[in-house]
Amino acid sequence: MSRQLPWRLADAADSPFPPAETALEQPAGLLAIGGDLQPVRLLNAYAGGIFPWFSGDEPLLWWSPDPRMVFQTDRVHLSRRFVRQLRHLEWRVTADTAFEQVMRACAQAPRPGQEGTWISEPMVKAYVDLHRLGFAHSVEVWQGDTLVGGIYGIGIGQMFFGESMFSAVSGGSKVALSALATLLRRQGVAVLDAQVENPHLLRMGAERWPRDRFLAHVRDAVQRPGQHESWAHTVGSVPVSDMLGRD
Incomplete structure (x- = not known):
């Protein structure tokens, strides 16, 4: 039974x-x-x-x-039309410079069919603690001094577990996700966990993995050496065009 x-x-x-x-x-x-x-x-x-x-x-x-939603970090998709639009925007990308701000923006972002948020004050405190320990990371998208998008999650070894993302301006979360995938790929991280199915993620290239396949990958990847320190200095502040998958 x-x-x-x-x-x-x-x-x-x-x-x-x-x-x-x-x-x-x-x-x-x-x-x-x-x-x-x-x-x-x-x-x-x-x-x-x-x-x-x-x-x-x-x-x-x-x-x-089961199944688990994942991105292979070399397969995050942005439409050609969207990429062309980005060329006319003076957006910049940073990492680990506004972790708590990204979390709180994710908590306040409206979600279709969902009331409230799971990102409570205890959750914010817990993940900020992990950020200080070098395991939780954020990617920020800026228009001038305004945060227009972001994403955060947990990195262990060569595995990254995405938690939430937001857009304050249309396209901000797409850029944050694509930039995160680029950063992870440069660090040797092949898979980004996206947790549960979402039509928006599927359109951007997410895949459904059977749980046993996902767990086998995780158990190997978390044992491999990873970058457990702030990403802020290694990323700096770069034009969005430098973070859209072209290494």
Whole structure:
């Protein structure tokens, strides 16, 4: 008989997660409940192909959906028309210069069919802590001094787990995602986790991977040496045209 309830996590932050393969079919991908958002628990979760996702009135929920949405970092798609439009914009790209600002902008971004946000104050604090430890990163898109788009997520070894992105101006999130893929590819990171299916992500080249394929890749990639330090100085502030997939 299949398991009907999610695992309840132990209190110790470094206690192991159950195997991601044991996630429930309904609700699809729900694996565990409880625990906390301490850095060690979050890093253990991501390294096991698991992520937290819950609203403010819910207990802490942990997920590993099947299939998993991913981008191969050399296959993020921007339309030719959009790229032509960008040539007329004086946008610039930075990284790790406004991490918390990006998170809060993602929290405030409207989502069709969704009320509120899962990016609560405890989530902001937890990921800012990971950012200070060198595991959480952001990519920012600027028009002058105005933040017009951004994306953030978690990097472990040679694997990156995207969390959320936003646009304050049309196209800002597309540029942020494409720039992130370019940065990751230059670091040797082949796959960017996009978590759950979204029509917008599919149009940009996201793929559905069976969970077993995704987990096999993650378990290998997180063991490989990665860049666990700020990206700010290595990226600098560059024209958007330099970050759209042309190395």
